[in-house]
Amino acid sequence: MATHDPTTAAPPPAFIFDLDGTLVDSVYQHVLAWHEALSQVGINLAVWTIHRKIGMSGGLMANAIIRETGVVLSAEEAGSLVRLHAEAYARFSSKIEPLPGARELLAYLTDMGVPWAIATSARFAGAQPTLEALGVPSGVPIVTRDMVAHAKPDPDLFLAAAERLNVPIASAVVVGDSVWDLLAARRARALSIGLLTGGYGQDELERSGAYRVYNDPADLLVHLDEVGVRSITPTRPANP
Numbered sequence: 712m713a714t715h716d717p718t719t720a721a722p723p724p725a726f727i728f729d730l731d732g733t734l735v736d737s738v739y740q741h742v743l744a745w746h747e748a749l750s751q752v753g754i755n756l757a758v759w760t761i762h763r764k765i766g767m768s769g770g771l772m773a774n775a776i777i778r779e780t781g782v783v784l785s786a787e788e789a790g791s792l793v794r795l796h797a798e799a800y801a802r803f804s805s806k807i808e809p810l811p812g813a814r815e816l817l818a819y820l821t822d823m824g825v826p827w828a829i830a831t832s833a834r835f836a837g838a839q840p841t842l843e844a845l846g847v848p849s850g851v852p853i854v855t856r857d858m859v860a861h862a863k864p865d866p867d868l869f870l871a872a873a874e875r876l877n878v879p880i881a882s883a884v885v886v887g888d889s890v891w892d893l894l895a896a897r898r899a900r901a902l903s904i905g906l907l908t909g910g911y912g913q914d915e916l917e918r919s920g921a922y923r924v925y926n927d928p929a930d931l932l933v934h935l936d937e938v939g940v941r942s943i944t945p946t947r948p949a950n951p
Contacts, residue, residue, distance in 0.1 A: 723825045723940045725878040727869050727901070730831035732765070732888035732909035734813040734928060735841050740803035741765050741796075745772070748795035752788045754780055762910060766889030768832045768862030797837055804837075809845050810908050812929025819932060821848070825940055826876045828852035830868040832891075852876055863891040866899035873901070884938060886931070893919035904931065904938065 732738040745761045754776065764772045773792040777784060784792075820827050828851060831838050835855040842853065852875035859867035873880040885896035888909025896903035897920040905916030905924040913924045923938060925931040935941075 723823070724902070724938065725873070725876050725883045726820060726825065726827040727872045727876075727883050727885045728817075728827065728829050729766075729885075729887040729889070729892045730829050730838060730841060730845075731833065733886055733892070733906055734810060734817075734829070734845055735807050736810050736908070737804070737807045737841060738762070738765055738888070738909050740807060741800060744796050744799035744803055745776075747799040748792055749776065751795050752784060752792060754782050756780070766832065766863055766887070766891035766909070768856050771862065797834075800837060801840075804840050807841055807844060810929075811927050812932050814846055816928040816932045817845075817847070819935075820940070823940065826878065828854065828872040828876050830854040830872040830885075832856050832862040832868065863889075863895040864898065866895050869895055869899045869901055873899075890915055890919040893921050896920060906931065 728734055731741060742758050742762045742765060746756065746758050749756055749761075756776065761776075764775055767775065770793060773789065777789065817827065829842070829847065831854070833855060834857045835853075838853070838855050847853070852872055854868050854871045854875065856862045856868075859871050861867045869883070869885055870880055873883050876883070880899050880901050883901050885892065885899070885901045885903040886906065887893055887896065887903065888906045889911060893903045893905060893916060903921050905911070905913070905919075905921030906927055907913065907924065908927050916924050923934075925934060
């Protein structure tokens with residue numbers, strides 16, 4: 712009978728990161744872009760109500776807002792919402808910065824040989840400037856909305872990222888800032904970590920499936936041993 716060797720460590724998990732609100736501080740730019748787009752088609756919503764839906768794909772978000780407000784839009788107006796949001800967001804995106812510790816966290820995982828990918832509900836054209844600002848190296852798997860059939864809260868993005876990493880989804884850890892990230896991770900049957908950087912509370916993230924919740928990427932970096940990455944003890948980077 713084979714025996715377990717206690718000196719043999721299990722490999723660390725692969726990480727799949729959401730992008731907006733998880734690695735870069737872009738949630739409120741998205742909120743304001745949606746607010747502007749909705750205003751242009753005659754829908755006036757308080758920004759906090761828009762914030763609660765950030766993390767969905769653009770199409771799902773537009774459908775949810777139309778359904779909940781009861782506003783009747785023409786097919787042309789409904790179809791223009793996503794385009795108007797993209798145009799407004801492009802104007803705001805030059806001010807987007809990586810969240811504290813994001814670059815250091817990704818560099819540390821890379822140095823330790825821990826596989827990681829990014830899976831975002833944004834389309835590639837919209838995500839590209841943010842990925843460049845983050846300094847994502849070539850060769851890292853990037854899965855965007857235009858590469859899958861359905862976005863969050865469906866699991867397609869995370870399943871595709873795990874496939875690109877060549878790891879079983881059950882051995883991956885999804886890191887996200889919204890309930891939509893964590894619900895999608897649960898549907899994919901992946902463990903998930905929540906970050907408070909998207910404006911959701913710890914209790915909301917835990918109810919949606921997060922088994923650990925941290926303040927930001929820098930906080931996750933200094934607690935990586937809690938999620939199975941144990942080679943060295945990193946120091947918390949200074950906030951920019």
